[in-house]
Amino acid sequence: MKKLFLLFPMITMLLVGCSANNPKIRDPELKVKCPDIVFLNKISYNPYSNSDSDYLITFFDKDGNYYSTTDTEICQLSFPELVERFQKGDKRFEKRPQTCDVGELEKNYISVYHEICESQIAGNKIELDEPMEFPAVEADSWSTYMLYYATDGTETIDAQIIHANKCMTNIETNNSTVNSAYGWYQDSVRMNSAQTETTAPTSNITIEPLEYQSMGGSLYYTETLIQEKARDGDEDRILRCMKTICDYFSQHYDYDILIANFNYDSENNLVFNGYAMVNGVKINDVFFSVDMYGMEMDEDIYFQRNDFINPDKIQLDNIISQSQMLEIALPLAEAHKDEIIDRFSSEKNVPIEGNYRMEYDSENGLVYHIRLGTNGRHNSYIVIDAHTGEVKDSLFFDGVIVD
Helix, strand or coil: CHHHHHHHHHHHHHHHCCCCCCCCCCCCCCCCCCCCEEEEEEEECCCCCCCCCCEEEEEEECCCEEEEECCHHHHCCCHHHHHHHHHCCCCCCEEEEEECCHHHHHHHHHHHHHHHHHHHHHCCCCCECCCCCCCCCCCCEEEEEEEEECCCCCCCEEEEEEEEEECCEEECECCHHHHHHHHHHHHHHHHHHHCCCCCCCCCCEEEEECCEEEECCCEEEECCHHHHHCCCCCHHHHHHHHHHHHHHHHHHCCCEEEEEEEEECCCCCEEEEEEEEECCEEEEEEEEEEEEECCEECCCCEECCCCCCCHHHCCCCCCCCHHHHHHHHHHHHHHCHHHHHHCCCCCCCCCEEEEEEEEEECCCEEEEEEEEEECCEEEEEEEEECCCCCEEEEECCCCCCCC
16 A cells, blocks of 8 residues: 555656656656747748748647748747747737637647746757658658757746658657647648638639640650749750659559659759559659659669559549539638738739649548649648548648649
């Protein structure tokens, strides 16, 4: 019985997540409270992005309101300085329509805060569980943080990274509770966006199928890819390199390929990135990168994943029609038109254009992926289940999407 009494206060301390034995860690009797900014996401745009800004910061405040800013000065502030500017009512923070459940926000904040305290007691560190290598692709990167008051009981603002994405690769932490809190944050941004759907007129929104150029009947690329990415006078070399890649894949793989992007290395060689395609469907599970040395192809192709399912399983039977998909997507785009437009223009009636294609991955299955934006910048997307019509995912005013 004595042992049980001795264990009880120790268990209590762990439940609160802090230890009084370490003077640098917050007293467990002190109430855990949220700072003014709680969950924050920061995007750094890649050099080839069409974005007018270098950064985008979005966050939930302690009252569940959602804010964003692309102001360069604000985005380069430290976290304590950022909170201070927000407290002072800096007008460069723009309040967005989304909100989140304050009770769930506080619940997730406290759970992560306890994990931070316990990791400090144990001498461990909550950190990103990064892969050994990343795909050779130019893409936007972003990091998601939880801001909190320092565990020493002061009003100092600290930050714990809870998720990241680099080179089109999602990176979780080594802590399941922290990963769960990020999942809640991500769902809150998506779900609260979807709840504002309306059936208002959509005459100023146009969504068309994404058009591809074809090579050899088995390699595809978007019409604008070369004109946007090629250096002056390099179009012919790019096409000849793509023909080499096309011939190689035709001989060694039983699926078509989509060239989604290409870049130049330090010696002006080309690096191509792409995906498998089956029946015109982009297969997100199979991403590859091909290095070209002059006109010679390196046959040691990097595959991020190549556990590809049988192509026969990608069937287009019993799916909703394109018109049915548009009946779902257009009202949702109309509901969020201010979010889609405002970032790029002060005008309120700028036409919104978009395109769509079919995609497949092992998590979401077969979907319609719709990209939306203004002036050629597709900064938003909607993902619709191709069989049920369910909105699986949506993102508005949260960065330029890069293949």
